[in-house]
Amino acid sequence: MNIVIVDDNITNLMIIEKILQKAGYDQLVLLSSARELYDYLKLDASSPVEIPVDLILMDLMMPEIDGLEACRTILANERYEDLPIIIVTAMGDSYKMAEAMDAGALDYVMKPINKVELLARIRSVLRLKYEKDLRKERDRRIQHELDLAKQVQLSMLSDPIVQGDVTISAVYKPSFELAGDLYAWYQISPGRYGVILLDMMGHGISSSLVCMYIYSTLKDAITGLGDPEAVMMELNRRMNQLHMPDRLENYYFTAIYFVLDTAEQTIEYVNAGHPAGIAIVDDEVKLMANGCCPLGFFEDIAVTKGVIPYKKGARILLFTDGLSEGLEEEYEDAISKLVSSLQEQGMDDPKELFERLQLSSEMLQDAKDDMCLVIVSTNRV
Numbered sequence: 001m002n003i004v005i006v007d008d009n010i011t012n013l014m015i016i017e018k019i020l021q022k023a024g025y026d027q028l029v030l031l032s033s034a035r036e037l038y039d040y041l042k043l044d045a046s047s048p049v050e051i052p053v054d055l056i057l058m059d060l061m062m063p064e065i066d067g068l069e070a071c072r073t074i075l076a077n078e079r080y081e082d083l084p085i086i087i088v089t090a091m092g093d094s095y096k097m098a099e100a101m102d103a104g105a106l107d108y109v110m111k112p113i114n115k116v117e118l119l120a121r122i123r124s125v126l127r128l129k130y131e132k133d134l135r136k137e138r139d140r141r142i143q144h145e146l147d148l149a150k151q152v153q154l155s156m157l158s159d160p161i162v163q164g165d166v167t168i169s170a171v172y173k174p175s176f177e178l179a180g181d182l183y184a185w186y187q188i189s190p191g192r193y194g195v196i197l198l199d200m201m202g203h204g205i206s207s208s209l210v211c212m213y214i215y216s217t218l219k220d221a222i223t224g225l226g227d228p229e230a231v232m233m234e235l236n237r238r239m240n241q242l243h244m245p246d247r248l249e250n251y252y253f254t255a256i257y258f259v260l261d262t263a264e265q266t267i268e269y270v271n272a273g274h275p276a277g278i279a280i281v282d283d284e285v286k287l288m289a290n291g292c293c294p295l296g297f298f299e300d301i302a303v304t305k306g307v308i309p310y311k312k313g314a315r316i317l318l319f320t321d322g323l324s325e326g327l328e329e330e331y332e333d334a335i336s337k338l339v340s341s342l343q344e345q346g347m348d349d350p351k352e353l354f355e356r357l358q359l360s361s362e363m364l365q366d367a368k369d370d371m372c373l374v375i376v377s378t379n380r381v
Contacts, residue, residue: 001126002052004029006037006070007059007088012111016057016088019115020122034058034065034073043077050079054129055122057109060089060100068103075104082132084125088113146205153208156215158184165262165379166193171350173322173371180207180253181320181370182215186222191263194222194231197318197374198255199274210251214238228257228270229303232292236272239296252296256288256318262378267308267316278317278339281310285339288316310378317342317353318374342375350375 003025007013013030020028031037037058038044041051056074060067067087074080087100090111097108106128107121160169170183180200188194196218200207214235221234235255242251256277258269267279271291279286290306308314317338341356350373 001025001054002027002029003055003057003122004031004037004040004053005057006031006034006062006067007057008032008062009059012059012088012113015113016118019113019118023119025122034062034067034070037070038073041074041077041080043073048079053080053083055125056083056085057088057122058085060087060091060096060108068099071100071103071105082129082136084129086121086125149205149208153212156182156184156212158186161185161187161193163379165191166260167377167379168193168195168374169350170372170374171354172373173354180211181322181372182211183318183372183374184215184218184222185376186219188223188226188259191261192226193260193262193376194226194257195260195316195318195374195376196222196231196255196257197274197320197372198253199320199322199370199372200253201251206251210242210253213242214253222257226259227305228259228268229305231257232270232272232295232303233301236295236298236301240299242296252294254294254321256291258288258316260314260316260376260378265310265314265378267310267314269306269308270303271306275319275321276335277319278335278342279308280315280339280342281308282312285343287335313378314376315342315378316376318372318376320370320372322371323357323373 003020005013005016005028007016010032013032017028017030029040031040037056041053042049058067058070067089071085071087074083074085085105087105087108088111089096089108100108106125109118109121157170157172161167168185172181174181181198182200183197185193185195198214200211217235217238221231225231225234232255239252254274255272256269256274258267258277260267269277269288271277271289273294277288279288286308288306288308290304292301292303319338323334337357341353353375354373
């Protein structure tokens with residue numbers, strides 16, 4: 001237990017030292033000024049190393065730098081922002097005591113020192129520090145686990161496909177450590193590709209876990225079933241398996257899934273409550289809106305499949321509602337802006353399209369929802 005005692009009066013230093021030593025506190029550092037304290041803590045050094053200190057007992061009235069200024073300076077340093085400080089003073093001015101507490105001191109002790117009172121206040125402050133240290137360690141551990149979960153989640157996202165008949169790629173801007181958006185694509189058979197983009201309810205750990213649960217079923221559902229109606233029915237069944245009778249809310253997600261057949265030149269899709277996908281086929285804009293309700297609400301759902309044929313070529317854009325909200329425009333205006341950008345010649349890279357939308361850094365930083373773009377282009381144009 002490292003305790004630093006700061007007082008310009010050597011007698012006071014010795015009195016406090018003896019009281020603490022008799023109480024079993026033997027790791028004590030005696031300093032005679034705030035300047036010495038700054039040097040001890042290495043406040044002026046560029047090194048980010050934190051000196052191990054559990055508590056500071058500091059006199060209020062000291063020459064050059066008083067206890068109030070020292071308290072503010074130390075606690076303003078990120079390394080010591082949670083360091084407990086007890087002010088020791090001979091002044092009975094209640095305003096000064098209030099200033100000390102406003103400066104960040106956790107407690108104060110009046111001179112002449114009352115041994116019982118001093119030790120009681122020290123024990124109280126150290127208990128608080130112990131609880132804060134436990135919380136910080138728990139937060140560090142949780143952050144480590146969140147970072148790991150984030151890496152796992154990112155590893156699930158499909159890699160771009162660039163083949164003779166199709167190009168598929170995406171850009172993803174999560175708003176939280178763990179996100180609720182997920183995209184994936186698989187080659188079902190030669191010339192047939194299944195592509196899905198989904199947006200899970202909420203954010204954080206629970207949504208991420210449900211996303212991972214759904215991801216575990218995607219490959220088998222898409223490559224095994226293929227057909228959009230069958231895939232959506234299967235995903236809805238899996239979501240309903242998560243329902244618990246005593247839970248106040250049900251998890252659900254919106255999604256848009258389509259099968260691109262480059263041989264038959266068709267796009268078969270189902271939209272489950274998701275923002276409409278945009279398909280530009282033969283220079284004509286088609287909105288992919290047909291489908292069903294979001295998945296997970298009901299055990300039995302009616303699913304309507306949409307079919308879009310094309311002759312010359314197709315370019316398909318899927319996006320989550322976080323993007324339209326990030327554009328700070330009405331939904332119809334956001335669609336128009338996306339269509340206009342997608343129609344530009346050679347606009348097949350979602351990263352370029354994202355940049356073309358000119359979302360400001362403030363919008364991205366303050367975004368309340370994940371933003372995701374998926375672009376699929378046939379290479380027969």
